[in-house]
Amino acid sequence: MNKKAIIITTALLLSCITGCGGKNSSSSDTEEAATVTSAASETTETSSETETSEATSETEEISSEAAAATTAETETQPVDEITTETVIDISTEDGAPTAYEAKEIMEALNTVDKLGGCAVPFDEASVYTSENGTVYYKVAGSGFTSTADIRTFMEKYLSPELIADRYSSIIGGDSPLYIDAEGALYMQNNARGGGFSFKDTEPVIQAESDGVYSIISDYDDLGAVNTLVISVSKQSDSWKIASLTF
Numbered sequence: 001m002n003k004k005a006i007i008i009t010t011a012l013l014l015s016c017i018t019g020c021g022g023k024n025s026s027s028s029d030t031e032e033a034a035t036v037t038s039a040a041s042e043t044t045e046t047s048s049e050t051e052t053s054e055a056t057s058e059t060e061e062i063s064s065e066a067a068a069a070t071t072a073e074t075e076t077q078p079v080d081e082i083t084t085e086t087v088i089d090i091s092t093e094d095g096a097p098t099a100y101e102a103k104e105i106m107e108a109l110n111t112v113d114k115l116g117g118c119a120v121p122f123d124e125a126s127v128y129t130s131e132n133g134t135v136y137y138k139v140a141g142s143g144f145t146s147t148a149d150i151r152t153f154m155e156k157y158l159s160p161e162l163i164a165d166r167y168s169s170i171i172g173g174d175s176p177l178y179i180d181a182e183g184a185l186y187m188q189n190n191a192r193g194g195g196f197s198f199k200d201t202e203p204v205i206q207a208e209s210d211g212v213y214s215i216i217s218d219y220d221d222l223g224a225v226n227t228l229v230i231s232v233s234k235q236s237d238s239w240k241i242a243s244l245t246f
Helices: 003-076 079-086 099-116 147-157 160-166
Strands: 122-129 135-139 178-181 184-187 204-209 212-221 224-235 238-245
Touching: 099 147, 099 212, 099 224, 099 238, 122 184, 135 178, 147 160, 147 178, 147 184, 147 238, 160 238
Parallel strands: none
Antiparallel strands: 122 135, 135 184, 178 184, 204 212, 212 224, 224 238
């Protein structure tokens, strides 16, 4: 073989070796790139899962804190405030007297009836004789100091019809039970019993007709239990007793 043929053969061998080496290097680079990409993808997925887990944990903590705050607020809310918001006074809504007003009316009636029965303390030593010969004694500890006080009290709680029908003799007529004398209130010693020993129970309030209501309560009638029905109506923004039914 001549020198020229040897040079050509050597060149071809070098070209083959170089070409094959370059192809193997490219394949290796591709595999390395794929490995890097896969690792990056796994890292991204792991990071995403970690962030989602942390976000979920934070949400659960916030929800737990909110629930605890709500529970604490409910537990510390005053019971009286809750009760006040839920309780409804039906008697006030339908225009009837409340239980408190009913008891006030009953006590006022009891006071007036005691006056009518002369069941009031008096001073036997302080005596006054009227022009017609009626003997009176100075009232002591009744809460009234004049007939004007008695009139004002009766007119506040009793209708004019009831006063005229049942209690007119208290400060009216030719020989009233109470008079003003010597700057004080005097009364006749004409005791015949009076007043109502109402039972210590809640009165029953019922509607009779438009604007008229019944206050019903038991009372002690000399050892026997009887029932009194007090008919009331509202006049001039106050409740007045119209009639009594035994």
